[in-house]
Amino acid sequence: xLNVEQSPQSLHVQEGDSTNFTCSFPSSNFYALHWYRWxxxxxxxxxxxMTLNGDEKKKGRIxxxxxxxxxxxxxxxxxxxxxxxxxxxCAPMNxxxxxxxxxxxxxxxxxxx
Amino acid sequence: xxxxxxxxxHKITKRGQNVTFRCDPISEHNRLYWYxxxxxxxxxxxxYFQNEAQLEKSRLLSDRFSAERPKGSFSTLEIQRxxxxxxxxxxxASSYTSSGNTIYFGEGSWLTVV
Numbered sequence: 001x002l003n004v005e006q007s008p009q010s011l012h013v014q015e016g017d018s019t020n021f022t023c024s025f026p027s028s029n030f031y032a033l034h035w036y037r038w039x040x041x042x043x044x045x046x047x048x049x050m051t052l053n054g055d056e057k058k059k060g061r062i063x064x065x066x067x068x069x070x071x072x073x074x075x076x077x078x079x080x081x082x083x084x085x086x087x088x089x090c091a092p093m094n095x096x097x098x099x100x101x102x103x104x105x106x107x108x109x110x111x112x113x
Numbered sequence: 114x115x116x117x118x119x120x121x122x123h124k125i126t127k128r129g130q131n132v133t134f135r136c137d138p139i140s141e142h143n144r145l146y147w148y149x150x151x152x153x154x155x156x157x158x159x160x161y162f163q164n165e166a167q168l169e170k171s172r173l174l175s176d177r178f179s180a181e182r183p184k185g186s187f188s189t190l191e192i193q194r195x196x197x198x199x200x201x202x203x204x205x206a207s208s209y210t211s212s213g214n215t216i217y218f219g220e221g222s223w224l225t226v227v
Contacts, residue, residue: 034216041220043117043217044156046217049214089156100169101146103148104155105155106155
């Protein structure tokens with residue numbers, strides 16, 4: 001089982017603020033990193049799958065970077081909106097852990113209008 | 114495509130009863146996963162199928178839990194002799210072949226054991 005840490009656990013921001021969160025994971029035998037957004041009463045929504053060191057992916061106002069050598073990924077949200085309120089989960093996969101995602105505890109984001 | 118669907122969405126059961134959850138993955142997806150999520154935690158891996166073969170099983174999955182995917186399409190997760198500690202959301206997910214591909218989740222089945 002991989003040790004995956006996300007910080008902060010929760011975050012309150014004002015509408016329009018930009019924010020970022022961190023996902024830390026073991027760098028050895030890295031295979032891929034998945035980011036999900038999970039809104040209450042909905043299914044987790046896949047945001048990004050990242051595989052290469054230095055990868056940067058973007059989807060609208062959300063972007064993510066990946067450092068596989070030091071074992072971390074950042075998720076950025078530019079100009080937060082109330083509809084961005086959700087729990088953001090990261091889940092690395094490594095070559096020793098088979099085909100399972102190992103999730104961090106998530107960062108719960110609340111954006112106040 | 115309607116996505117991954119799970120049934121029932123909510124189940125309240127008395128301690129000691131058996132419950133079964135069903136998952137219909139996205140068609141053509143050959144991989145199917147079950148996860149469990151409790152409040153304040155990220156989802157925890159339970160088990161994984163490639164087609165009809167159950168390839169991995171977490172130590173979290175006690176012998177009261179059994180999962181099947183008999184024809185390589187839908188899957189069932191049965192919990193026998195439920196305990197209050199089994200109360201959680203049970204999430205199903207599916208993907209196609211490559212581990213680097215996106216894994217799509219259903220909305221989950223909430224279990225409350227009273």
